[in-house]
Amino acid sequence: TDEATLARRARSYSPVQGHYFEDPPRIERGWREHLIDVDGRHYLDMVNNVTVLGHGHPAVARAAERQWRLLNTNSRFHYSAVAELSERLLETLPTGAFDAVLLVNSGTEAVDLALRLARAFSGRPDVACVAESYHGWSLAADAVSTSTSDNPRAGETRPSWVHVLDAPNAYRGRHRGTAAGAAYARDAISRLGDWAASGTPIGTFIAEPRNGNAGGIAVPPGYLGAVYDAVRAGGGVVVSDEVQVGYGRQGEVFWGFEEHAVVPDIVTMAKAMGDGHPIGAVITRGEIVDALADQGTVFSSAGGSTLSARIGVTVLDVLLEEDLPGNARRVGELLRSGLIALAEQHPLIGAVHGRGLYLGVELVRDPVTREPADTETRIVCDRLRDLGVIEQPTGDRGNVLKVKPPMCFSAASAAFFLRALDIALAELE
Ligand code: PMP
Numbered sequence: 001t002d003e004a005t006l007a008r009r010a011r012s013y014s015p016v017q018g019h020y021f022e023d024p025p026r027i028e029r030g031w032r033e034h035l036i037d038v039d040g041r042h043y044l045d046m047v048n049n050v051t052v053l054g055h056g057h058p059a060v061a062r063a064a065e066r067q068w069r070l071l072n073t074n075s076r077f078h079y080s081a082v083a084e085l086s087e088r089l090l091e092t093l094p095t096g097a098f099d100a101v102l103l104v105n106s107g108t109e110a111v112d113l114a115l116r117l118a119r120a121f122s123g124r125p126d127v128a129c130v131a132e133s134y135h136g137w138s139l140a141a142d143a144v145s146t147s148t149s150d151n152p153r154a155g156e157t158r159p160s161w162v163h164v165l166d167a168p169n170a171y172r173g174r175h176r177g178t179a180a181g182a183a184y185a186r187d188a189i190s191r192l193g194d195w196a197a198s199g200t201p202i203g204t205f206i207a208e209p210r211n212g213n214a215g216g217i218a219v220p221p222g223y224l225g226a227v228y229d230a231v232r233a234g235g236g237v238v239v240s241d242e243v244q245v246g247y248g249r250q251g252e253v254f255w256g257f258e259e260h261a262v263v264p265d266i267v268t269m270a271k272a273m274g275d276g277h278p279i280g281a282v283i284t285r286g287e288i289v290d291a292l293a294d295q296g297t298v299f300s301s302a303g304g305s306t307l308s309a310r311i312g313v314t315v316l317d318v319l320l321e322e323d324l325p326g327n328a329r330r331v332g333e334l335l336r337s338g339l340i341a342l343a344e345q346h347p348l349i350g351a352v353h354g355r356g357l358y359l360g361v362e363l364v365r366d367p368v369t370r371e372p373a374d375t376e377t378r379i380v381c382d383r384l385r386d387l388g389v390i391e392q393p394t395g396d397r398g399n400v401l402k403v404k405p406p407m408c409f410s411a412a413s414a415a416f417f418l419r420a421l422d423i424a425l426a427e428l429e
Contacts, residue, residue, distance in 0.1 A: 002026050002038070020392045021385070030055025033406045033413050035390060044389045044413055044420075046405050049244060049358075052272040053318050054408035060275050063314040064307065072307040075103070075300060081309035088316050089269075089283060092254050097263045100289045102282045103304030103312075107243035107270035108136030110280040113298065114266045115140050115204060117284060118237040120291035124203025126195065128188075128231070131167040132396050134213040135206065135241055144206055147213045148396045163195055163202065165227075167211065170220045171351050171362070172370060181220030188223075189230045196234055205231040205238045209256030212244030215360020215400030216353045224260040237288065240264035243280070244358070247272035248319065249407060251329025251356030272407075275315045279308040324407040325356075331409050332356035338418040339403075346425040348373055359403035360394065361421075372397035376428055383424040389417055 005026065025043065029036045032054035035043045045055070053060065071079070086101035104110050119125055129135070129144040136145065143162050148154050155164075165188045167173055170180035175187075192202055209224060211217045228238045245256035246269050253259050255267065265288060270280030280303075292298065302308065319325070332355055339361055343349035350364030350373075363373040363380070377393045380401065384391040394402040401421075405413070 020381075025385070025390070032056075033409050042388055043385070044405070044417055046390055046417060047392045047402050048406055049249065049404040050271045050274075051276045052247065052249070052324065052407040053275045053315060053322070054406045055276075057275060057318060059318050060277075060311060060314055064277070064311055067307050067310040070306075072305060074302065075304040077306075079306050079309070081306060081313055082304050085309045085312040085316070088313060089281060092316075093267070093283065094263055098267070098283050098285060100284050100286045102284075102289070102298060103309065104270075104280040104282065104300055105278045105303050105308070106136070106280050107241075107268065108138050108141045108280075109300070109303065110243065110268035110270050110282050111135045111141040111144070111206070111239075111241060112138045113282050114239045114241075114268045114284075115144070115206070117282065117288050117292060118204035118206075118239060118266060120295065121288045122203035122235055122237050124201055124235065125161045126163060126200045126202050127161060127204040127206065128163045128165055128192065128195070128202045128236075129205075130165045130207050130211075132169070132214050133167070133208060133211055133241075135243075149213060149394060149398065161200075163191070163200070165191060167214070168219050168223045169211070169214065169217055171217065171353070175220075181222035182226070184220065185223045185226035185230075188227050192227075192230050192234060201234050202231055202236045205236055206241060207239075208241045208245055209260055210245050210250070210354065210358065212358070214353075214395045215362060215402060216245075216355075216358045216404075217360065218353065219260070221260070224257070224262050228262050228264070237265045239266040239268060241268045243268055243270045244404075248325025249328055249356055249358045249404070250354075251325055251332050254325060272319075273312050273315060274308060275311070277308060277311045278302075279304075279312050319407070322408070327409070328356040328358075328407050331411055331414050332359065334411055334414045335359060335403060335418070338414065339421075342418065342422055342425065345422075346429060348376060348425055348429065353400070354403070357403070357405055357407055357409055361401040361403060362395075363399045363401065372399035374398040377401060379428055380421070380424045383427065384420055387420040387423060389420045 026038045027035045134147040168184040175183035240257040267283040339352040351362040353360040365371040381391045
């Protein structure tokens with residue numbers, strides 16, 4: 001029974017790696033954006049931004065099996081898939097801006113390595129990051145993660161080399177409206193100046209081009225360009241963490257930084273790259289990688305293994321062949337307009353953030369004060385589960401519904417989700 005399996009898990013596996021549901025569904029199979037539990041119940045998967053091609057894609061299964069039978073070994077050997085994947089990644093990026101790829105196993109590792117590279121290249125240990133963001137769980141990635149949704153005690157043990165800028169959130173933050181980007185940038189530049197004057201000039205700036213953990217909240221226009229310029233003028237390096245937002249999930253752009261018309265020095269990527277298989281990448285310039293030359297080689301036993309590189313190539317091929325960024329744009333627009341229509345009937349919906357299949361529905365108790373409706377968000381998620389939809393709250397206030405399904409998400413699934421959400425909200429009101 002489910003209970004027996006859960007009890008076994010409780011006795012043998014650390015509770016630190018938790019579930020969202022107290023009584024988690026026991027999923028046995030997946031197909032496209034659908035999950036099927038041990039009793040044969042179907043659910044719509046609204047929260048899986050790892051399996052971008054959809055669960056159980058046959059092309060990935062075939063490529064993985066073939067490569068596994070042929071050869072899977074550590075990254076010390078030469079094999080074509082590593083070069084192929086690196087070339088293919090560089091082709092998706094602005095011409096001439098990047099020429100060095102390093103493969104790792106996860107987003108956390110990509111961020112950790114990016115921080116190490118930026119520190120070596122800039123010669124400066126201090127890092128600036130923004131509030132309410134998440135970059136991973138290793139010692140260094142956790143140090144620059146400021147979101148309290150994954151770690152309620154974030155910040156209590158923050159090392160002195162980490163400096164936190166305000167979250168540039170034009171819906172809820174200090175600056176709102178169209179001039180918010182310039183205002184947040186002014187604040188950030190003034191703080192960068194203060195840190196330099198006090199002997200801790202920033203060597204690395206790391207941020208997402210859209211805050212994933214907060215529910216796809218836009219970084220207001222003008223902010224990243226101005227902050228990138230200021231960090232670079234002070235001798236620092238800028239990192240765009242694309243682990244959630246990258247790979248065409250937003251539809252219009254393949255990489256999140258493109259919507260800000262900026263080019264970072266280092267890009268970190270993972271999640272979507274392997275469609276669920278562990279793989280991540282740091283993409284940068286040769287001169288930045290060279291800064292680590294006197295620190296030995298960068299070696300990861302399985303990072304860029306034969307298998308993960310082959311899977312990486314296959315995933316990118318399928319993603320582009322099936323035009324999943326185009327699907328994310330089209331179906332994302334259906335979802336967005338449907339959610340905006342629901343917002344007119346349901347006062348609980350305070351805002352619909354994001355675009356493409358990178359959306360967040362922020363629930364509030366009062367449209368003027370924007371008081372976060374966290375309890376209501378949990379009730380909605382529980383009810384959606386009964387209705388056959390796996391949903392989850394996100395954000396530091398626990399009041400944003402995460403809408404980041406596999407990128408093959410269909411128009412019929414969008415209609416099903418909107419109907420279920422309509423029912424759940426109507427019952428609550
Ligand atoms: N950066 C961002 C923006 C993320 O969203 C995540 C994962 N949620 C990570 C880094 C860490 O990636 P991983 O879980 O693969 O270690």
